[in-house]
Amino acid sequence: MKDPVIQEVLPLYTEEMQFEVGYHTAEKAMRRFHNKSHKEMIQKIKMHLMQKGFHQGVIQMILDELPMEKDEDQENEALQREGARLMRRHQRLPLMKRKMKIKQGLYQKGFAIDDIQRFLDEEVMDE
Helix, strand or coil, rough: CCCCHHHHHHHHHHEEEEEHHHHHHHHHHHHHHCCCCHHHHHHHHHHHHHHHCCHHHHHHHHHCCCCCCCCCCHHHHHHHHHHHHHHCCCCCCCCCHHHHHHHHHHHHCCCCHHHHHHHHHHCCCCC
């Protein structure tokens, strides 16, 4: 069902306009997802824009323009927060299984394997 009004006005919504609206939407999403890992934040922004109806080409242009430098301090804070949550969640498991579950959960959240291993070495005490 192609509404003639939609077909008539669709060319008026230029790629530049889509970019401006999408960029503003992505900035708001960045503020909402700032406490996630860098990788997860990018994925969530991308999904958010897709759910709002933006096309892949426009999304990629927006992601290329967003100021999303990886902040090591912020990344470490997110790792500590998520790691502590996973430690509480799996505290009743035996040590090896607990480490595996924490490592798996942090990796799925987009943290680097070296950072995860450092967290486990520092936080999960061998029993």
